[in-house]
Amino acid sequence: MSVSAIVFWIIAAVILGSAISVVTAHNLVHAAFFMVLTFFGVSGLYVLLEADFLAVVQILIYVGAVAVLIVFGVMLTQRKEMAQTNAFSRHKWVAAFLVILLQILFGYAVTHTPWLVVDEAAPDTTVGLLGEMMLTELVIPFEAVGILLLVAVVGAIILTKGARRIL
Amino acid sequence: MTITLNHYLLLAGMLFCIGLYGALAKQNAISILMGIELMLNACVINLVAFNRFMAPNHLVGHAFGLFVIALAAAEVAVGLALVLTVYRDLLSVNIQDFDWLKW
Numbered sequence: 553m554s555v556s557a558i559v560f561w562i563i564a565a566v567i568l569g570s571a572i573s574v575v576t577a578h579n580l581v582h583a584a585f586f587m588v589l590t591f592f593g594v595s596g597l598y599v600l601l602e603a604d605f606l607a608v609v610q611i612l613i614y615v616g617a618v619a620v621l622i623v624f625g626v627m628l629t630q631r632k633e634m635a636q637t638n639a640f641s642r643h644k645w646v647a648a649f650l651v652i653l654l655q656i657l658f659g660y661a662v663t664h665t666p667w668l669v670v671d672e673a674a675p676d677t678t679v680g681l682l683g684e685m686m687l688t689e690l691v692i693p694f695e696a697v698g699i700l701l702l703v704a705v706v707g708a709i710i711l712t713k714g715a716r717r718i719l
Numbered sequence: 720m721t722i723t724l725n726h727y728l729l730l731a732g733m734l735f736c737i738g739l740y741g742a743l744a745k746q747n748a749i750s751i752l753m754g755i756e757l758m759l760n761a762c763v764i765n766l767v768a769f770n771r772f773m774a775p776n777h778l779v780g781h782a783f784g785l786f787v788i789a790l791a792a793a794e795v796a797v798g799l800a801l802v803l804t805v806y807r808d809l810l811s812v813n814i815q816d817f818d819w820l821k822w
Contacts, residue, residue: 553720560722564730571734571757575741580749587753590734594760601727601771606763606784613788618756618795625749625799629806639746641815647743651736658732667724667773674775681778682785690782697789704793711800 560600567593580626580637588619602674605682727768735761748802748812752795759791 570589577583591614598607630637675681686694734757741754763784770780802812809816 557720557722560726564726567730568733568737571737574753574757575737575745575750580747583750583753587756590757591760594734594764597727597730597764598767600722601767602775603767603771603781603784606767606781606788609785609788610763613792614756614760617792621795621799622749622753622756625752625802628803629749629812637747638750640744641746644744647740650743651740654739655732655736658736659729662725662728662732669724669772670774672775674771675778678778678781682781685778685782690779693782693786697786701789701793704797708796708800711797711804 556600559596563593563596563600566590567597578636578638579634580630581623581634583638584619584623584626587622588615591615591619603678605677605679724768724772727764727772731761731764731768734758734764746813746815748805748814748817749799751814752798752802755798756791756795759787759794763787 567590570586570593573586574583574590577586591610594614595607595610598604598610626637738754738757738761741757742751743754745751745754766780766784766787770778770784774780805817806812
């Protein structure tokens, strides 16, 4: 077994183990910290797939922003004791059944599709190529994402502050 | 044994299913947001794996991965703003209590 294969299995174990802990932890803050561990694992997977820029962006945005935002959300909404804040609803068993069915379907679809895999080496660094692509071929989606982020920021401010108090 | 595209796709599929289970079976609105984040992560793993194994020199999968990450950040900001607004009125984040549109 090669080194990259061993690293892949370790990262896969970390991702799946911490993702299961996100769902099963009793304390919501512990679940948020397990989610950070999952994000680090996914970032390691990007390094393994030779996507260096995406690996850095994953840590910067998910660990640096999304996880902190969620911990703040927990802090601003929970009042009583934290021990049972991550409880299951009464749809637990139906959801488990549906998810296992979906997983079987995924497994079947992935293993029975003939993927057109090519055997080429990836570029050494992706930053320059990505930057060029964002400003030529993908300039319209890039601007659309910019507008979407602006709308999301304005929406978040109006929702939390109330439109009447701003206008 | 070498790691092929199928390994990455199956790992992403499992992560997606765990996230979906978190989004479907939880009571707390913030847990549901965390489940959705896990699902979006699984989608980006798929995009990057397809890019690496099927067209390694044309980075369109990476670019769309970046767009999905931006979408996830926007989604969590608006989602938490909604949860905080509802919490202010209902003093609860349990989705069973969110029944303003039911009658």
